[in-house]
Every structure is written in structure tokens, then in C-alpha cells.
Amino acid sequence: MDLGVAHSKLLLRSVAAVRNSAELQALGVSDGETRKMNMCQAINDALRLTLTTDDTAVVFGEDVAFGGVFRCSVGLADEFGGERVFNTPLTEQGIAGFGIGMAAMGHTSIAEIQFADYIFPAFDQLVNEAAKFRYRSGNEFNAGGLTVRTPSAAVGHGGHYHSQSPEAFFAHVPGLKVVVPRSAVQAKGLLMSAIRDPNPTIVFEPKILYRSAVEQVPVDDYMLPLSQAEILKPGADVTVVGYGSQIYALENAIQMIERDMSGVSCELIDLRTIMPYDAETVAQSVNKTGRMVIAHEAPRIQGFAAELAAEIQERCFLRLESPIERVCGLSLPHPLVFERFYMPCAVRVYEAIKRSLNY
DSSP, rough: OOOOOOOOOOOOOOOHHHHHHHHHHHHTTTTEEEEEEEHHHHHHHHHHHHHHOOOEEEEEEEGGTTTTTTOOOHHHHHHHHHHHHHHOOOOOOHHHHHHHHHHHTTTTEEEEOGGGGGOGGHHIIIIIIIIHHHHHTTTTOOOTTTTEEEEEEEEOOOOOOOSOOHHHHHHHSSTTHHHHHHSSSHHHHHHHHHHHSSSSSEEEEETHHHHEEEEEEEEOOOOOTTTTTTEEOOOOSEEEEEOOOOHHHHHHHHHHHHHHHHTOOOEEEEOOOTTOOOOOHHHHHHHHOEEEEEEEEEEETTTTTHHHHHHHHHHGGGGGGSSSEEEEEEESOOOTTTHHHSSSHHHHHHHHHHHHHHH
């Protein structure tokens, strides 16, 4: 069996796949021009569209003027000038605080934190200022124009400080939105929505997908809905939920379980937004299947899976046929040489689905 994102059936690799996408059809972009892009290029395209159509938009962060460490902003400073795309000092707290100020003054403020692992110095600004600015001023002021992009999650060799998935810290905060895309088409559409949403939004971009998730991406301007999960594969026997790069491990686990357990079908759901998240779509699925497995790379203890498990247990208790399974990263600092043992891989998800079905 071919495993991983390179062999995924979920990606829109052809123009025909774009034409047949119900979601892109509904947005009116399925029949337009497409270009082959990886996720990094799709993000660049979204930033370029924003800078072209919104004169108040600015893009800033460490090294973004020459393209950023992953090259997501390459060429933008040359095209739009140093007053709209510019480098900042190496100070995440300063980047967030500056972004909040720009947003409060009416700008579309797009900040990059070079790695999600280093977003913590900006935690106070994002949690105590950006998230609360509208509420504490009685809507007289707000930082809704702020979007923070940051590469997150494992990449195979990042170790402690370039592999973390800190999304649950921010999903705990009323006033912020938190988005995690899985592919190029998703990254462009969700980033456009995040930028234009009237609330401060953090977009965690799984960096391992920057070059590996390649699709035919609509060239036109389009926005994918925030806080709306997507059912990627319908099924009847177990609901499997994830987001970001974890979706591909879930896809492979489902392929293996359906191969080994004749007649079993699994429903795969990508949350896409984890704050506020689409509990209704998940609950409807679990009420149908009676079982749920949720997976993410972040540590299991106090992870987002715990929140979703609690919510679904409350909504679906009388319909559950087995305990909700959580398949997550281990509760220890992200290791380097032992990363393969830390990760919630397809085999661990396979075993969780099997336990749920055999309960």
C-alpha cells in the first residue's frame, strides 16, 4: 500500500478533480483557470491577492522581505514595495504587538511568526490584547484585521524547537480563531477567509506540507468557510476526525482497516478550524456511526482531542457504542531521533479504530 501525502487520494491533483469539487463549485471557482501549486505557493498566491485587492494590507515578520525561511512570501516585497512587505526585528512579542496596533488603526495586518515553537513570547499580546480588545472597549476598538501565520508541526528532523503543535493553547481563548489547513487548495481559501474575517485569526500551517501537498489550485479569488468541517470520506461504522497533516495518517489508517475488516466503512472528517470548531458536523456523524477516533500531533494530555471528546460525549452519549479514542503525540517534549515513536502514525490510528470496532 502506498502511504503518505504523495499518494493521497484526497488531493485535487487534476483539473477534473477541481471541476468535480462540490465545495469549489458552490464558490463558483471550479470552472476557472487553475495552476499547479504546492502549499507554500498557494499561500504566496493568497498573500499576493490580498495585497493587490486591499490597499491597507501589510505583510511583515522575520525575513519575510526576501521570502521567509520557507519562501512563502517570496517576490512580494519586489512587487509591492518595502513599505507593505517588510522585515521585523527578531521579537515575536513585538511582531504581535505591532500587528495589533496596525489592525486597530484599520490596516489588514498579516504577521508571520517564523516557527510556531516561537509564538510563546507573543502569547500575552495575542491572548490578553488581540483576543480581548473588542470586548474590553465595548466594540469601540478591535484587532480583527490581524492574521498571524506560522509554520507548525513535525517535519522529520526539527527536534524540540521546530516541531511543536501549540494550537490547543490558543483554541482555549475566546476572541481568537484558529485554523489548520491540510493542502494547497485549502490553505489558499482558508487564509483568504482568515485575512478577511473580522476577528484576529491564527493560521497554523503544517510545514511538512509546504512542498509535499501539491494540487491544481484555482487562480481566482475564493474563500473557504471558517468553522465548517469537511467530510472527506463518508462511512457508516466509525467517525475518524483530525486536521492538518494528520489527515493523511488517518486516510492511510482507514485504507488499512477497510482492507483488513471486510464490510467496514469509516467516515473521515477534517475540522479545518479548531476555534470555533464545527461540533455539529462531528456529532451528526457520531450519532450515525456510534464511534469516534480523533488524532493530532500535539501531546495527548490537555490536547484539543480532549475538548472534542468531551463535547461529543455530551451530545452523543446514548448513541456511543464504544469509548471515544484519542491518538495523539506522546506527553513529552517533541523528540528528535525518536520522533517516529512520538508521532500518531497510521499504525497507531489503525489500532485505535480496531479497538473501537471490536469493543
